[in-house]
Amino acid sequence: GAGVSQSPRYKVAKRGQDVALRCDPISGHVSLFWYQQALGQGPEFLTYFQNEAQLDKSGLPSDRFFAERPEGSVSTLKIQRTQQEDSAVYLCASSLLGERAHSPLHFGNGTRLTVT
Amino acid sequence: AQKVTQAQTEISVVEKEDVTLDCVYETRDTTYYLFWYKQPPSGELVFLIRRNSFDEQNEISGRYSWNFQKSTSSFNFTITASQVVDSAVYFCALSEAEETSGSRLTFGEGTQLTVNP
Numbered sequence: 038g039a040g041v042s043q044s045p046r047y048k049v050a051k052r053g054q055d056v057a058l059r060c061d062p063i064s065g066h067v068s069l070f071w072y073q074q075a076l077g078q079g080p081e082f083l084t085y086f087q088n089e090a091q092l093d094k095s096g097l098p099s100d101r102f103f104a105e106r107p108e109g110s111v112s113t114l115k116i117q118r119t120q121q122e123d124s125a126v127y128l129c130a131s132s133l134l135g136e137r138a139h140s141p142l143h144f145g146n147g148t149r150l151t152v153t
Numbered sequence: 154a155q156k157v158t159q160a161q162t163e164i165s166v167v168e169k170e171d172v173t174l175d176c177v178y179e180t181r182d183t184t185y186y187l188f189w190y191k192q193p194p195s196g197e198l199v200f201l202i203r204r205n206s207f208d209e210q211n212e213i214s215g216r217y218s219w220n221f222q223k224s225t226s227s228f229n230f231t232i233t234a235s236q237v238v239d240s241a242v243y244f245c246a247l248s249e250a251e252e253t254s255g256s257r258l259t260f261g262e263g264t265q266l267t268v269n270p
Contacts, residue, residue, distance in 0.1 A: 040197075070256075070257070072258075077262075077263075078262060078263070079157075079244055079260030079262050079263050080198070080244075080258075081260070082258065082259070085257060093257065126196065128198070130198075132256060139186045139203070139205075139248050139250070139256045140256060141188070141200040141203055142198075142200065142256065142258065143200070144198040146195060146196045146197045147197070
């Protein structure tokens, strides 16, 4: 399809395990965002890429969280040594234009992470 | 720091009723952008509208309309003649022009709208 694709759709991890969440943005989109959405809450910003450059990672909650977009397209969000408080839906979004364009974001369906 | 408040956690209406979702925001920037997104049960946020801070003209799109009032820092969303398919969580969001991370959005807590047949 032509939308933002995220995988896996659901992930269950035991506390302490590492997980990797994948995002395939819309082809040609310059900007890519990761958001974290806890149950019953609005999404919260984690990090932002413009092409392959990670311009802002101020929203990452700890150094256990790491994101990359090495070729400026697919992005991976990695969480090391998962904790129960990491349980949330992780949303990826992309937009055609770069920073300061404030263009509408196209969101994926998210990955629901449950840490047991 | 910016903040978006959606005071209505849940709203329940009967089909064909009109419903207004409230959004109040805080920002120190003079240039900013306001958005509404819809999140159906599938989870994907769907863009509905974007307005910039210099355009206070109200907008209508089919059954949807938006009322932007800078004087009260509000950007309310009205659905006329609601339908069951309108049932979803609706988020209001803000991005500031001076923000370094592109179009980084600050979301409200969301309003769960249920339209009953």
